[in-house]
Amino acid sequence: MSNRRVRALGIAGEGDLERLERVGRGRCGDVASEDAGALARLLDCPEASARELQRAVRRKLAPRPASLLDLCRPSAPVPFGLPSVDTSLGGGLPLGVVAELAGPPGAGKSQVAVTLAAGQAAIGHAVVYVDTENKFSPKRALQILRESQCGPHPEAALRLIHVRKVSSLRELTDLLEDLDLQASEIQPSLVIIDSIACVVRSDATLSAVARSQLLSGMAGRLKQLAHRFSLSVVATNHIAFLNPGGLAGADSPPSAISALGNTWHHAVSFRFTLLPMAPGLLHGRSAVETSAAGPVGAPSKQAPNLRAFTISKSPMCPCLTVPCAITAAGVVESSA
């Protein structure tokens, strides 16, 4: 909407329009965010009339209010396949949101991603799987579809998962622009980016400020995509440990924080963490605290396939940790 030309609104005179377009500020967004004095100088008119024009443009640019009651539309959320998590979320991840799944290397984030994709494909919904690390395995996806007995044609379901490979930040941003066009044809219910941390962190030319602005901009575009096409976006992220445990004399326990910084953490609506299961978890301590007790990223000896899936930020429900296991049928809840 901000990209619409002021000319199309039919509220400004020809002379003003020409002056605006000559300096490349002929879009609604430019006029709305300009300072009134600068606009007056640009259009060579009294400040009062510049303000009038700006007011009219802003009025057109502002969206119409919708009653919250009208927004309570029934929709089919995206289930994780972990019953406790899905019940807590009210059926699954809601549509129209951007979520993050973070974990140390080897935790199983890609497994959760493939399980999610297979789950949606099994019920006939298309999925766009953006693979930045070149590790998507169609064989594994087919295995999950077969084992979970979704229906008579797992191969047909596999075709609903559209895989896109990107290897740099520029390719990712280009892809997101393309998705705007493709999404109306494919009509996916889920977009997975595995992993977003990989492409962002590998770009050495970005300063910290530029990186956080880029991420925030990307989050904004993802949210627009999610809202416009009623789909969910799940992006996997790395976990970085601030001060690794085991250093002699370290008093404070190692703190696990997800990579990509504060701005990205604010931008996502839901945050899930996947960590290797540690013994203390069953007694109710938080997943992050107990993983601090053992070496980073190493699964416990007693249960090498067990993971702790935590809902760490959710506007829908309180935080929750659920034990789960990586099996042939994907990531399933464990009763251990």
Next chain:
Amino acid sequence: MEEAVAHLALSQLCPSARERLVSAGYTAVDDFARASVEDLMLNAGVTREEAGIVLRCVNGGWRSLLCTDAASLHDEAVLKQRCTQANNTQSSQAEAPCTHIPTFSQALDDALQGGVRRGTVTEVAGPPGAGKTQLAVQLALTASLPPELLGGIGGTVLYVDTEGSVMPARCRQMARGLVDHVRGLSLSGSVAAEIEAMTVEAAVDNVAVLRVFDLPQLLAVVHSLPDLLQEAPLRVQGKDRAKECCLVVVDSIAFNFRSDASAYAKRAQLLASLHLALRQVASASNAAVVVVNQATTGQDSQLSPALGSLWAHAAHTRLWLTKRGNAEHRVATVTKTIDCPQAEAVFVICDDGVRDLDEPPSQNNNSRQQHDVVAAMR
């Protein structure tokens, strides 16, 4: 004084005409003394119209200082008219106008001396997951309570959502918690009828949501607030009185600024214009304005509110929210206030919404509320 008059007179013209007059030597009020329209046309090369405007303004003297441009006059007049109407209706019903919107946590209301104050700008900042949106939604639902009940206002709410963080199913859940709590009070008398009439749908319908996707749209919305506040559905006919907007929430103001790299250089100027616009809306319409802000890591690795020191002066009251220990406990620190001491309050966010620490859960158990959420999503 005279400088101001001359400046104002010249500002009524377009910049090129202004420059022509200034380079011809017409800069101060004395220069225009005994000058006629023809003189100005000859000496400075301005048109008859432009010369007329300047001379009228200069000769009007101090009176012209009181005229501002039509647009801002219109805004102020509209808002003041509505405010007077509201005051008249309220005083005719012999009710003291409600000055605060309660948060449903007694501890937090005590720290804020009654709740979020109307007519002022309150900022709620905190790290991700602290509960800022939850608190904002709770305030939006509480504002719908009738004035006789628990300090409600009986007004409508405008919720500007820049992050897509408003989850309709969660709002329904909190509205149900609100309605159950009110029904559980078993009040009688005139409010009993109001309580009977309260439904989850009515509470949720009271909130108008504006979804904003980028920075120019956010600026457009904030600057158009005086117009938006007086259009339906924000002005609806209630049973006895016209409902007016009593709360405006901007959730969050930081997201669009942080996503828009091109606006970085103009950030200070844009924030200043937003700050002014929000304060004007708050005071003219007597609505409470709640602005949600994000957190940023400062140089000492401590978290602090985002958007810098300039924005720090924008709000009348500032709250800093953090999680504490047990997952659902929240600590709110009032860091900037108008008239109350800086205080801290602890509350919880549960299925029903924002509540005090030691409050028992509502009569309906959790499984029923989960069922509501699931039903709403199908």
